[in-house]
Amino acid sequence: MEYMLLVYSDEQDTATMPPAERDQWIGAFMAYTQALKDADVLRGSNRLRPTSAATTVRLTGGKTQTLDGPFAETREQLGGYYLIDVPDLDAALSWAARCPGTQRGAIEVRPVWAM
Amino acid sequence: MTRGDVTRGHETWGDVTRGDVTRGHVSNAAHRAAEQAARQSYGKLVAWLAARSRDVAAAEDALSDAFASALATWPAQGVPLEPEAWLLAAARRRLIDMARRRRTRETAASRLLLSLEEAVTEAAASGGIPDHRLRLMFACAHPAIDPAMRSPLMLQTVLGLEAATIAVVFLVPSATMGQRLVRAKRRIHDAGIPFRLPEPEDLPARLDSVLEAIYAAFAAGWADPAGLDQRRQGLAEEALWLGRVLAELLPDEPEVLGLLALMLHASARAVARRDGAGGYVPLSAQDPARWDAAAIDEAEALLLRASAQRRIGRFQLEAAVQSAHAARRRTGFTDWTAIGELYDGLLTLTGSPVVAVNRAVALAETAGAAAGLAVLDGLAGDASLAAYQPYWAARADLLTRLDRRDAADAAYARALTLETDPAARRFLAARQARLTQG
Numbered sequence: 270m271e272y273m274l275l276v277y278s279d280e281q282d283t284a285t286m287p288p289a290e291r292d293q294w295i296g297a298f299m300a301y302t303q304a305l306k307d308a309d310v311l312r313g314s315n316r317l318r319p320t321s322a323a324t325t326v327r328l329t330g331g332k333t334q335t336l337d338g339p340f341a342e343t344r345e346q347l348g349g350y351y352l353i354d355v356p357d358l359d360a361a362l363s364w365a366a367r368c369p370g371t372q373r374g375a376i377e378v379r380p381v382w383a384m
Numbered sequence: 385m386t387r388g389d390v391t392r393g394h395e396t397w398g399d400v401t402r403g404d405v406t407r408g409h410v411s412n413a414a415h416r417a418a419e420q421a422a423r424q425s426y427g428k429l430v431a432w433l434a435a436r437s438r439d440v441a442a443a444e445d446a447l448s449d450a451f452a453s454a455l456a457t458w459p460a461q462g463v464p465l466e467p468e469a470w471l472l473a474a475a476r477r478r479l480i481d482m483a484r485r486r487r488t489r490e491t492a493a494s495r496l497l498l499s500l501e502e503a504v505t506e507a508a509a510s511g512g513i514p515d516h517r518l519r520l521m522f523a524c525a526h527p528a529i530d531p532a533m534r535s536p537l538m539l540q541t542v543l544g545l546e547a548a549t550i551a552v553v554f555l556v557p558s559a560t561m562g563q564r565l566v567r568a569k570r571r572i573h574d575a576g577i578p579f580r581l582p583e584p585e586d587l588p589a590r591l592d593s594v595l596e597a598i599y600a601a602f603a604a605g606w607a608d609p610a611g612l613d614q615r616r617q618g619l620a621e622e623a624l625w626l627g628r629v630l631a632e633l634l635p636d637e638p639e640v641l642g643l644l645a646l647m648l649h650a651s652a653r654a655v656a657r658r659d660g661a662g663g664y665v666p667l668s669a670q671d672p673a674r675w676d677a678a679a680i681d682e683a684e685a686l687l688l689r690a691s692a693q694r695r696i697g698r699f700q701l702e703a704a705v706q707s708a709h710a711a712r713r714r715t716g717f718t719d720w721t722a723i724g725e726l727y728d729g730l731l732t733l734t735g736s737p738v739v740a741v742n743r744a745v746a747l748a749e750t751a752g753a754a755a756g757l758a759v760l761d762g763l764a765g766d767a768s769l770a771a772y773q774p775y776w777a778a779r780a781d782l783l784t785r786l787d788r789r790d791a792a793d794a795a796y797a798r799a800l801t802l803e804t805d806p807a808a809r810r811f812l813a814a815r816q817a818r819l820t821q822g
Binding site for chain 1: 580
């Protein structure tokens with residue numbers, strides 16, 4: 270089954286990290302990504318630019334409305350994702366628990382709708 | 385604190401248990417045995433089919449009519465030699481029938497039939513139907529399932545109880561319970577909750593939630609002490625049965641044995657907690673001759689087996705407390721020192737305020753009412769005890785012993801507002817009335 274691991278964290282918190290800490294933080298993610306690759310479960314992953322770069326589009330009354338900013342203002346923001354292919358929820362949860370993102374935020378585990 | 389506690393304090397309505405279900409007649413016993421056989425086979429088949437497809441609802445759909453006719457015919461005609469084969473054949477016939485009537489290949493019935501046929505072929509090739517009920521239990525009590533739905537799910541999928549029956553016990557409207565069960569089953573399927581045994585490092589925590597769910601079902605069945613509701617009556621028995629299934633499947637897990645021992649000890653006192661007039665009898669006033677000796681012996685043997693594993697846990701300790709109470713049937717007295725020590729251990733392990741109340745009650749027996757009350761006073765700040773009847777009943781009792789009548793009166797009043805069982809209410813009211821009589 271495919272699962273999305275959605276990595277949520279407070280982007281202010283990561284933006285204001287001292288350089289040494291940030292290097293360590295990014296290093297941890299790189300090591301984690303490599304572990305997913307080595308286990309042959311990684312199907313895709315990306316880091317997202319902060320919500321300050323987000324634009325939200327919706328159709329209201331037949332007109333396209335474009336707003337600068339994220340879809341929702343939340344305390345923690347979606348900062349990236351991993352798409353993994355594992356046998357079941359337990360395997361997905363165990364990968365999620367090892368993600369560095371859990372130390373400064375939370376990982377939402379969502380099964381992908383099989384088409 | 386949210387968990388119903390069937391082993392509350394001794395002078396409180398503590399061991400109030402489910403109403404006396406007298407099924408003395410042989411025909412009733414035979415009826416019960418046939419029903420159990422039907423539920424057992426049904427549970428095995430649901431677990432086996434669901435473990436293949438991860439689709440509990442589909443497994444239930446495939447078997448529901450066959451299960452209904454088993455429940456209707458086995459008690460009268462006897463349990464077939466191969467109950468699982470009987471159920472599968474009946475399910476097959478029924479699905480073929482339904483698929484024909486619809487005259488299309490793409491009906492739900494033909495899809496169910498197809499997966500049933502596949503499963504049967506596979507089972508024949510591998511030499512029989514394996515018992516996957518343990519996997520089903522772990523799936524039902526998975527951390528990704530709402531804790532409140534774990535017991536209901538297990539009762540429905542493993543024992544085949546109807547949503548309406550479960551709803552009564554968990555005090556939820558029938559339609560609501562039905563919807564929640566459907567949603568939980570869909571979640572098992574959609575989220576990819578596995579039907580397998582947890583990894584060794586996860587086993588203790590996962591097993592704990594299975595045990596919790598079984599105990600919650602037991603406590604919910606217990607919560608109808610007057611046995612006023614026919615549909616509730618069997619639930620403690622069903623939970624006990626889940627405990628037996630688990631003990632059969634995991635014979636070396638001490639907490640599994642501990643839970644079964646605990647439930648057996650409580651069941652053993654089912655009859656003794658009511659007098660001939662239906663009045664409440666507190667544990668300390670019960671006649672040990674009215675306890676079920678066979679159930680106590682079985683509980684003791686289980687506890688002995690559990691202790692041989694040298695891995696203590698919450699359920700073993702709680703069972704040991706009940707075992708110490710049960711010893712009165714041989715010794716004629718209650719060893720409150722031993723009970724106090726067991727509660728010390730439980731408190732260290734769980735930190736539960738309910739345990740702290742019980743410990744205070746035991747302390748009052750060895751060190752005096754004032755010492756017990758001092759401990760209860762220390763717990764007064766715990767918000768979860770504000771609506772906990774046994775806390776107030778215990779306070780009332782200790783205050784009475786210390787002749788602090790006004791405070792005792794207020795504590796009885798508080799306990800009464802929290803008690804709904806008529807017999808326990810009469811008992812508390814009588815105690816309260818005695819304060820002004822002498």
